[in-house]
Amino acid sequence: MKLIIAIIHxxxxxxxxxxLTNQGYRVTKLASTGGFLRGGNTTLMVGVEKEKVDAVIAIIKDTCKSRKEIASAPTPMMGNAGIFITYPIEVQVGGAxxxxxxxxxFERA
Amino acid sequence: MKLIIAIIHxxxxxxxxxxLTNQGYRVTKLASTGGFLRGGNTTLMVGVEKEKVDAVIAIIKDTCKSRKEIASAPTPMMGNAGIFITYPIEVQVGGAxxxxxxxxxFERA
Amino acid sequence: MKLIIAIIHxxxxxxxxxxLTNQGYRVTKLASTGGFLRGGNTTLMVGVEKEKVDAVIAIIKDTCKSRKEIASAPTPMMGNAGIFITYPIEVQVGGAxxxxxxxxxFERA
Ligand code: NI
Ligand code: NI
Ligand code: NI
Known part of the structure; x- marks a missing residue:
């Protein structure tokens, strides 16, 4: 038996x-804050037989992988106070x- | 030294x-949500010498064991809109x- | 790789x-309550190479060590209802x- 502790966004x-739940894994979610990822973090705990560790890690990596997304950044227009133009910018999201x-x-009651 | 991590209701x-506290064990309670138990979960952490692991597990199993309880389920009365009869139903509670x-x-400061 | 779990005030x-962050360690903070320390507790998780365990423990001990501090205790003045005198008292704070x-x-995504 292994306990997988994953800190995700x-x-x-x-x-x-x-x-994870759809694949039959039982997940416990702990509230966590701060840490190495910007914004709020969540800590997941999943207890599994050692043969399932790879599968659980694959799901977590797939759903939480660090990736770039396009966000809209409002930028003030030069010489036009109060007028903003929205530019698409790349932001880094996710990560585990x-x-x-x-x-x-391991015991159950 | 062992660290006991228990997910309970x-x-x-x-x-x-x-x-646990009355028996002299020091318990840390983490807020947890979702997970394999319906409703809110709590994660307890207890650090103990290995000779005490059985005793701690026994207390957790005793206080958290999965069990049936009788709850009252209000059921609408046929043909009487807005009138409810309360039936006792068995619900599963607890579990760890x-x-x-x-x-x-292990260190203390 | 080691996972350091510290319960602090x-x-x-x-x-x-x-x-810890200034020294380059990545810290995850879990909300915890109750436990063996009076008042609110925080659980820190820090994953580090085993060569760094001593350094992380030293920082935690240094910043969280159990110590006495002087607090002001307002004490009602004899025979003067509603009038309080403030006495300095020693209180125990911290601890880890x-x-x-x-x-x-250990995996990153
Ligand atoms: Ni985020
Ligand atoms: Ni419940
Ligand atoms: Ni305190």
Whole structure:
């Protein structure tokens, strides 16, 4: 048994949890803040048999991978106070840090 | 030294924490949501010497075990709009998932 | 790779996180409550190479160590209802409990 502890971006959490749950994995979500990712983080805990670790990591990487997205940045127009033009800019989103820890003992009640 | 990570139901948390604390165990409570148990979950962390792991697990199982309880389900009465009869129904409550992890090193400050 | 899980006092968290971050460590902060420390607790998770464990523990101990501070306790003045004199009293603040756990596998996405 292994315990997978994944620190992901808040915005990726719903999709990641849904995909994991649909594949039959039981996910616990911890509220976390600050940390190495800008904005809010979520920590997921998933306990699985060691044969399933690769599959869980693949889902987390797929749903949370660091990627560039196009956002609209309003930019003030030169010489026209209060008038803004919107430019598309690339922003980095997502990203995950995943720790796998060995479980000595696993119990259900 | 072992670190016990237990995911329990919110409604069992106060009783479980009280019993653990009364037995001298130091419990840290993490807010957790979603996960494999319906409703809110709580994650407890308890660090103990390995000789105490059985005792801590016994307390958690005892206070959080999955069990049936009788709840009242209001049911609309046929042909009487707005009138409800309350039937007792069995609901499943509680349940715990417990991971025990080996601690390499333990420090206090 | 090691995962350091530190349970510290809320009031020490900003300073501890700042020092760790300034030294280049990536810190994840989990909200935690109750536990063995009075008042609110914060759980920090820091994943580091094993050579860095001592340095991280030193920063946490330094920023969170249990210590006495002088606080002002307002005390009602005898025979003068509603009039309070402030006495300095010593209070115990801070304190940390640190678990180091071995990481089987570490991944970034
Ligand atoms: Ni974000
Ligand atoms: Ni519930
Ligand atoms: Ni405090």
């Amino acid at each position: 808040d915005e990726d959490a719903p999709n990641s949890i849904e995909k 840090t995943i720790f796998v820890v060995d479980v000595d003992r | 919110d409604e069992d948390a106060p009783n479980s924490i009280e019993k 998932t417990i991971f025990v992890v080996d601690v390499d090193r | 809320d009031e020490d968290a900003p300073n501890s996180i700042e020092k 409990t640190i678990f180091v756990v071995d990481v089987d596998r």
